[in-house]
Amino acid sequence: MEKVVIDEKPVEAARGPIAEVAGMFVKSHAAVVALVVLLLIVLAAIFGPAMYQIDPFEMVWAPFSPPGEEGFLLGTDYLGRDIMAGLLYGARVSLAIGLAAALMSVCIGITIGALAGYYRGWVEEVLMRFTEFFQVLPTLLFSMVIVALFGASLEVVTIAIGVVSWTAVARITRAEFLRIRELEYVMASRASGAGNFKLMVAVILPNAFPPIIVQAALMVGSAILFEAGLSFLGLSDPNVVSWGQIIGSNRPYILDASYTVTIPGVAIFVTVLAISLVGDGLNDALNPKLRQR
Amino acid sequence: MATQTILEVRDLTVELATRDGISPVIDGLSFEVGAGETLALVGESGCGKSMTALAVMGLVPHPIGRIAGGEIRFxxxxxxxxxEDRLRDIRGNDISMIFxxxxxxxxxxxxxxxxIAEVLRRHQGLNHKQARQHAVELLHAVGIPDAAARVSTYPHQMSGGQRQRVMIAMALACKPKILIADEPTTALDVTVQAQIFDLLRVLQRETGTAIVLITHDMGAVCELAERMMVMYAGRKVEEGTVDDVIANPRHPxxxxLISCVPHVTDDPSAERAPLVEISGIVPALRDFGADQCLFAARCRQVVARCAAERPVSNDFGSGHRVACWQAEVAS
Structure with a gap:
């Protein structure tokens, strides 16, 4: 085969987009610290209950024994239940609901935003009016209605949170699709035989991911807060411990034994803050304007 | 024409909805592409070259544009x-395009x-491993050095010329019968342009693909094409072999177009005629489709008939066709 002269450019090591983003991410110290904290919380949620074998529902000691005394690290609540055990078991529920609800809202949001942004026209009109309808609903009230109607189980609470929080993802996805569908490589993919579904899922969506991922990360945090709010109001599964539920059930004793409310409150605060910082770090790492080539 | 015709466009009309109403941006266009030949489409921006390519690919932007009439026989x-299903099978497989x-x-x-592998999987039914293997061979064929390593690099790690080579590899992956090259070198350095033309010529010889080269670069036309078609305001004004048209252009x-290109190869000390620009501008879209010669307003040889009647295309021998009332006297 005849060889043709080459315009040379030195071969760099092949680095995929993921490696590149990871490289940018570690440059932000706050995000790295937050990620470590978050990983510790996740590890505690996964392995904690197995290592710390105290049932969070069992009355193990006298009520209101303060942290550090009598062998219970974080003290006991108004029924004499171990708060440390409650925190560890509650971490599972809070994180699981946060992740599941965020995942659900991302799935709904991407589907609606992608269809609206890709097809435009009446599809976009209908879907965006639908999105606006959900946007103007009072979210807490609407999710309370759902939980009240279908019962306070983990699944229902997750769905109730997911259903009210997908609108931001839908709008971001639509905006990204509107921008990307006009780019030349989409036309080039179409010209090489790609169909609508392929263009949406395999060509446009991966390029729309950066802002969606950031939004999804932040949404895990807000879903945890949302769950805490619902369980504080008593709208959560009574058979499982969650952080919000600990706060809610100890609420009457907030002046006498403030630590029973403060400790799970700090857990929520630290977790949500860590998630937000990781989200910000991702945002900086994924933002092409800040990335230097 | 000796070669077999593989693409035949008959009376193609493409309409675009604009604020001023519907304009035929391609108006009764007819041409043929023979197997393995290179046809150049030449004209100013907005004359319908790219729209012709999109129409052939079945990619006329919907819903503002539509094919209003004519046929494209492949x-x-x-x-x-x-x-649309059949078109998807054809795109990238039988007819492909580089941008x-x-x-x-x-x-x-x-x-x-x-x-590249994606195109092969889509059209040739190769599995992941075969497709990747073939992608390496294709990268090698388009002159990317160290193809086995470069196959896993990302577009931003390549120069413009290399990316255009990758585009060519993708477009030729399935050995299409027609390759539409829409100004493939306009965005590249002059030296790289020459390399890309060399590459296209070599690959065309190997695969027997017909090339439809869309360009406004007369140098590129002479370099690559055998036949050329000059378009103006959505219509064909002149068509013929490159040698005939360049040596003996009949349409004003x-x-x-030819006289506004400087001749670099001329003796620099020789007396040179000043470059002539074509005065005036392309007619507005709303004037497209009028039953007159659309070039009349800018033409130096205009006569009364030009504004009254649409010129018909006449053959001046060996496929040299010109649509101009003054074509007899023009040369």
């Missing part, structure tokens, strides 16, 4: 009439190898 099929902007025509999130517009 083999035994009329591409205007076949459905003007190599910097933005590749998807930034996939490695170049994956993008073609004459203008």
């Amino acid at each position: 083999g035994s099929e009329d591409l205007v009439a076949v459905g 003007q902007e190599p910097m933005t025509s590749l998807n930034p999130v996939y490695s170049v190898g994956e993008q 517009y073609t004459q203008g």
